[in-house]
Structure formats: structure tokens, C-alpha cells
Amino acid sequence: MPDIAIPALEAFCSDVLTGAGVPEDDAAIIVASITYAHATGKGTHGASRLPIYVNRIEAGLMQAVTPLTELSAAPAMALLDAGDGFGQVAAIRGMDRAVAMARETGIGMVGIRHSHNFGTGAFVAAHGVAQGMATQIFANAAPAIAPTGGSKAIFGTNPISWGFPTPEGYPPIVLDMATSQVARGKIRMAALTGEAIPLGWALDARGDPTTDAEAALEGSMLPVGGAKGYGLSVVVDIMAGLMTRSASGGQAKNLNSPHGPSCCGHMLLSIDLERFLPRMEYDAQMTALITATKAAGPKDGVFLPGERSARYMTGREGTVPLSDAILSKLDTLASQRGVAPLARG
Numbered sequence: 001m002p003d004i005a006i007p008a009l010e011a012f013c014s015d016v017l018t019g020a021g022v023p024e025d026d027a028a029i030i031v032a033s034i035t036y037a038h039a040t041g042k043g044t045h046g047a048s049r050l051p052i053y054v055n056r057i058e059a060g061l062m063q064a065v066t067p068l069t070e071l072s073a074a075p076a077m078a079l080l081d082a083g084d085g086f087g088q089v090a091a092i093r094g095m096d097r098a099v100a101m102a103r104e105t106g107i108g109m110v111g112i113r114h115s116h117n118f119g120t121g122a123f124v125a126a127h128g129v130a131q132g133m134a135t136q137i138f139a140n141a142a143p144a145i146a147p148t149g150g151s152k153a154i155f156g157t158n159p160i161s162w163g164f165p166t167p168e169g170y171p172p173i174v175l176d177m178a179t180s181q182v183a184r185g186k187i188r189m190a191a192l193t194g195e196a197i198p199l200g201w202a203l204d205a206r207g208d209p210t211t212d213a214e215a216a217l218e219g220s221m222l223p224v225g226g227a228k229g230y231g232l233s234v235v236v237d238i239m240a241g242l243m244t245r246s247a248s249g250g251q252a253k254n255l256n257s258p259h260g261p262s263c264c265g266h267m268l269l270s271i272d273l274e275r276f277l278p279r280m281e282y283d284a285q286m287t288a289l290i291t292a293t294k295a296a297g298p299k300d301g302v303f304l305p306g307e308r309s310a311r312y313m314t315g316r317e318g319t320v321p322l323s324d325a326i327l328s329k330l331d332t333l334a335s336q337r338g339v340a341p342l343a344r345g
Contacts, residue, residue, distance in 0.1 A: 002327065003319040006035055008343040012330070013050060015339040020054045021064035026089045033088040033119040036126075038320035040309035044185030045120045048192065048326045051333045052255050053086075061261055062116060066090055071113075076105040079244060080112050084261040087118030087139075091266055095128045095135070098270035102133055106275040111244035112266040117141065117255055121161030122176035122306065128270050129163040129172045132279075136269040137161040140241035142254035142262065144184050146220040147234075148227040151207040153220035154250040156264075157184045158236035162305075165273065167283040170290055174306030179233040180221040184254075187216050193325045240265045 010031050017027040030053075037046035056062035066085025070078060078097060082090035094110040101108025118124060121137050128135035141156025157178040164173040178184070181201050190197050190213035199209050202216035210216055223229030241248030246265030253262050273282055294302050322330075327342065334341040 001321040001323050002344060004322050004342065004344065006039065006316075006318050006320060009038070009047065009320060009322075010035055012334070012339070012342040013047060016050055016054060016333060016337055019337050019339055020057050022057075022086070023065060026066055026086060029092050030086055030088045033092075033123045035320065036123045037120045038322070039313045039316055040120070040122065041312045042120050042122070042183075042185075042309070043320070043322070043326075044183060044189045047322065047330060048189065049119075049255065051329055054333065054337065056255065059258070061258070062086075066093075068093055068112075076101050076107050077109045078111070080110060082112050082115040084114050084116070084263070087116040087262075087264070087266070088123075090115045091118040091124045091137070091139075091268065092127055094266065094268045095124055095137075095270065098135075098268045099128055099131045099133050102270040102272045106272045108268075108270040110268045111240075112268070113244040113246040113263075114261065115246070115264055115266055116262045117264065118266065120176060121159045122163075122174045122309065124268070125161040125163030125174050125176065126172060128268075129165050129174065132165055132273070133163075134165070134271040134273055135161070135163040136271075138236045138240040138267040140237045140239075140246065140248060140252055140264050141184070142252045142257070142264070143250045144221045145180055145223050145230060145233050146203070146207075148223070148230045151203075151220070155179075155230070155233040155237050156252060157221060158233045158240070159183070160232065160236060164286075165282075166290070167287050170287075171304075171307055171310035173304050174309070176306070177224070179223055179229050179236060181224050181229075182221075184221060187213050187221070191217060192329075193323060239267045243267065 013031045034046045057064050063085045066089040067083045069081040072079045090112045094112050098108035098110045125135045140158050143153040144157050145155045146153050157180040159178045161176040196211040197213050202221045204210040204215040204219040237248050244265035247263040252264045330342050
């Protein structure tokens with residue numbers, strides 16, 4: 001898998017997005033999300049989606065500008081409308097709003113409606129953590145999971161993310177998980193590359209277990225932890241979809257749908273830790289927690305949530321791997337959009 005210099009990937013993505021009418025400030029957020037996904041080993045949420053974004057903008061299914069109109073507000077809460085724009089832009093700016101509220105009141109909660117998939121939730125969670133806050137994020141998505149006992153997909157993979165600051169020398173604790181066995185993007189990537197998927201990830205349209213990625217995309221995904229994962233997916237759909245007046249109960253659309261905007265929602269929380277305990281005490285307790293967790297197994301045998309991704313990022317030395325299949329798609333996109341192809345080497 002070829003390694004691509006991060007500055008080259010950033011420049012290419014920016015050229016494509018701004019060429020499609022995305023404002024430079026918004027494009028910078030989207031590009032940061034894409035490179036973060038690749039740099040942390042979550043490339044399924046990265047550059048392979050660029051052609052989808054451009055095609056949706058041209059088809060009028062997604063807006064190049066993400067306005068974030070305020071629909072309601074209180075000292076610690078707000079509901080914003082993303083106007084069918086980019087989920088990454090809506091989520092990052094929404095998190096900034098939640099952080100500002102938390103500084104004033106101790107907690108900030110921002111709902112976002114009429115949005116799209118925001119890439120990796122860890123990117124949004126880490127953004128709030130970098131500002132000293134604990135964060136929690138809910139996002140609903142297009143139908144992918146059938147209710148336990150059913151065969152028709154109703155609920156999305158509906159990811160949940162948490163983020164917590166750590167003392168200097170430790171990577172932030174960031175848990176980013178889909179409520180399905182794996183993120184749907186992994187199955188899309190397998191379909192793109194022609195690879196089989198493991199049994200236990202998904203069912204085909206008949207409700208039978210499958211290793212065929214294409215059949216899985218036509219069927220449904222299995223929830224993580226069985227009925228518990230299904231229950232989590234329902235809760236996220238209520239929090240991020242129903243409560244934000246976004247699509248819910250199987251009505252959200254995926255990024256490949258020609259039938260309209262995704263209309264998915266996000267719920268973003270930011271918590272000022274120092275309203276509970278002084279930061280020095282928090283850091284001491286967090287150090288003790290990390291030390292005890294690490295001591296539970298052999299050296300380098302136990303990882304905290306987000307630690308593997310942080311190590312992957314620091315070990316890349318300014319490059320990210322892109323598969324030949326993705327590079328081919330990006331070369332085609334460059335030709336179609338009249339921009340310079342992604343530089344190799």
C-alpha cells in the first residue's frame with residue numbers, strides 16, 4: 001500500500017473541495033478530518049469519500065456551504081441546523097459552541113440537524129479534549145442494523161464517542177465505536193477492493209450470514225454485543241435523530257443515496273472537568289488509573305481506548321497509506337475536476 005505525504009494529501013483534498021464550492025475555512029476542517037482518519041488507521045472514513053462529496057454537491061443532495069443556523073438556545077444548550085452541509089464542519093463548530101457553553105456553565109450540549117456523516121467521531125471528540133474538556137458524541141445514520149428478532153435494517157451503525165484529557169505524556173483517552181460489529185465504512189472498503197468480510201459482521205438481504213461485502217451492503221449489519229448493541233443503536237437514534245428533529249426510525253439516508261440529503265443528526269456534549277475536581281487532582285487520579293490498567297498485563301500488552309490510534313499516528317512520520325483502489329478513484333476524480341493529481345513519493 002503506497003505511502004502518501006500528508007501535505008500532498010491535504011493539498012489535493014483542499015483543491016477538490018474548494019473547486020466544488022466549499023469555502024476555504026470549511027475545507028480546512030474537512031481536510032483535517034480526512035487526514036486524521038488516515039493517520040489514525042481509520043482510512044475507511046477518509047479520502048475515498050471525496051468523489052461522493054463532489055457528486056452529491058453537483059446533484060444538489062449536499063450543500064457546499066454549511067451555515068449552522070441557530071434554531072433554539074439556552075445557557076447550556078443549543079439546536080443548530082446544518083442546512084444539509086458537511087457533517088465534519090457542523091460537528092467541529094458545534095463542539096466549539098458546546099465548549100464555550102461549558103466554560104460558562106460547566107456543561108454544553110449542542111444538537112445538530114440536517115447534517116451528513118461527519119467522518120470519524122474520534123476527530124470530533126479529540127477536538128473538544130484538546131480544549132481541556134471531557135466530551136461525548138452521538139450520531140445517527142442510515143439504516144444498517146436490524147432490530148434483534150427482525151430482519152429489516154431500521155437503525156444506523158449510530159456511533160458513540162467519548163473523550164477525556166490525560167496528563168502530559170499520555171495520549172487522550174478516546175473511545176469511538178459503532179453500535180454495529182464494525183463501522184459500515186469497513187464493509188464499503190471491502191466491497192471496493194473485492195475482499196471478503198469475516199463471518200459475524202453482517203447478514204445478506206435474506207437474513208443469512210455472509211462474507212460477501214456487496215451482499216452485506218444490501219442486507220444488514222450485526223449489532224455489537226447482540227441485543228445490547230441494538231439497544232444502544234436505538235438510544236443513539238433517539239438522542240441524535242429524534243431529539244434534534246432529524247431523520248430517525250429508519251428515515252436517514254446514506255451518502256450514496258440518490259433520493260435526498262442524509263438528514264442525519266448529531267448530539268455533542270462538552271463537560272468542564274474542573275467543576276467536579278481540580279485539574280491537578282484529576283491528573284493524579286488519571287495517572288493512577290492508567291498505571292493500574294497497564295499493570296494488568298505484560299508490557300505493551302494492554303492499551304487504553306485511543307492509544308493504538310495515537311501510536312499509529314506518531315509512527316507514520318508524516319505519511320499515510322492509501323490503497324491502489326483509492327488512489328485510482330482519486331486520479332479519476334482529479335481528471336474529472338481539472339485539478340492536479342495526488343502527488344506520490
